[in-house]
Amino acid sequence: MIKVGVLGARGRMGAEVCRAVEGADDMELVAAVDQDDVRDPLAAADVAVDFTHPDAVMDNVRWCVEHGLHVVVGTTGFDASRLDTVRSWLTAHGKGNVLIAPNFGIGAVLMMHFAQKAAPFFESVEIIELHHPNKADAPSGTAHRTAELVAAARGEAGTGPSPDATTAELKGARGADVDGVRVHAVRLSGLIAHQEVLLGGHGEVLTVRHDSMNRESFMPGVLLGVRSVAGLPDRLTVGIESLLGL
Numbered sequence: 001m002i003k004v005g006v007l008g009a010r011g012r013m014g015a016e017v018c019r020a021v022e023g024a025d026d027m028e029l030v031a032a033v034d035q036d037d038v039r040d041p042l043a044a045a046d047v048a049v050d051f052t053h054p055d056a057v058m059d060n061v062r063w064c065v066e067h068g069l070h071v072v073v074g075t076t077g078f079d080a081s082r083l084d085t086v087r088s089w090l091t092a093h094g095k096g097n098v099l100i101a102p103n104f105g106i107g108a109v110l111m112m113h114f115a116q117k118a119a120p121f122f123e124s125v126e127i128i129e130l131h132h133p134n135k136a137d138a139p140s141g142t143a144h145r146t147a148e149l150v151a152a153a154r155g156e157a158g159t160g161p162s163p164d165a166t167t168a169e170l171k172g173a174r175g176a177d178v179d180g181v182r183v184h185a186v187r188l189s190g191l192i193a194h195q196e197v198l199l200g201g202h203g204e205v206l207t208v209r210h211d212s213m214n215r216e217s218f219m220p221g222v223l224l225g226v227r228s229v230a231g232l233p234d235r236l237t238v239g240i241e242s243l244l245g246l
């Protein structure tokens with residue numbers, strides 16, 4: 001049995017993770033911790049799962065690494081500097097691996113993969129992410145990571161920047177610039193989590209779209225992360241692509 005502790009257990013994702021862990025034959029939920037709770041019960045876990053807030057997650061990960069736990073992180077907000085900080089904690093503490101994934105949806109991971117593969121073949125690429133209005137961060141972690149992957153693929157292939165003649169702009173109209181890729185964020189009641197990668201060439205447009213219809217859709221990926229994290233070859237893994245053989 002894998003003993004699992006959940007951080008953010010009363011939140012939208014954390015509550016879903018608690019249900020998924022309780023429903024898994026090979027896992028036992030040993031701690032459910034949220035804002036203002038002490039973290040001590042987590043020390044009984046083999047694996048901690050964090051779905052909290054970008055402002056809270058670093059302190060949680062540090063605590064878990066210091067306590068020798070394996071950590072599966074779904075909370076967003078990880079840039080290169082945060083990842084370096086996590087690596088330094090792992091170097092200082094000999095036990096425990098960390099898996100950080102901006103999206104645990106299998107379809108979403110495939111959407112990112114397909115977009116990355118297609119990106120060098122098109123002159124233009126832009127990303128539109130659409131989410132529920134309670135989301136704290138913009139752009140989404142998924143859109144941020146997709147832009148990085150797309151930009152890296154275009155860089156490796158020698159693809160130039162997307163053409164854009166804009167010289168007069170109302171601030172924000174062209175979205176955020178992530179590694180040279182424009183990312184647009186929509187917040188709308190009724191939505192859960194959705195993303196389109198628009199790829200434009202000569203007389204054709206390819207749209208790679210993914211829709212998360214509910215939060216259960218993330219659970220197969222989260223449980224895969226919990227089952228895999230202890231055996232991962234690196235102390236820090238970003239994304240579940242390698243767990244899926246991509």
Ligand SMILES: NC(=O)C1=CN([C@@H]2O[C@H](COP(=O)(O)OP(=O)(O)OC[C@H]3O[C@@H](n4cnc5c(N)ncnc54)[C@H](OP(=O)(O)O)[C@@H]3O)[C@@H](O)[C@H]2O)C=CC1
Pocket residue numbers: 007008009010011012013014033034035036051052053054056060073074075076077101102103104105137141218
């Ligand atoms: N990787 C993935 O596949 C996915 C990632 N996410 C990401 O997960 C994160 C959480 O999303 P969501 O569940 O919708 O957010 P919610 O706001 O619904 O849940 C977050 C929970 O964490 C609690 N919390 C805040 N700070 C702490 C802390 N220091 N310790 C313990 N608990 C804390 C919050 O309490 P309070 O409300 O009192 O502040 C809340 O109950 C976001 O970053 C989101 O982008 C979401 C979906 C999928």
Ligand SMILES: O=C(O)C1=N[C@H](C(=O)O)C[C@H](O)C1
Pocket residue numbers: 076102103131135136139140141142143192193194
């Ligand atoms: O806050 C959310 O809801 C989601 N957050 C993640 C992100 O920022 O990419 C994953 C998914 O989009 C849902």
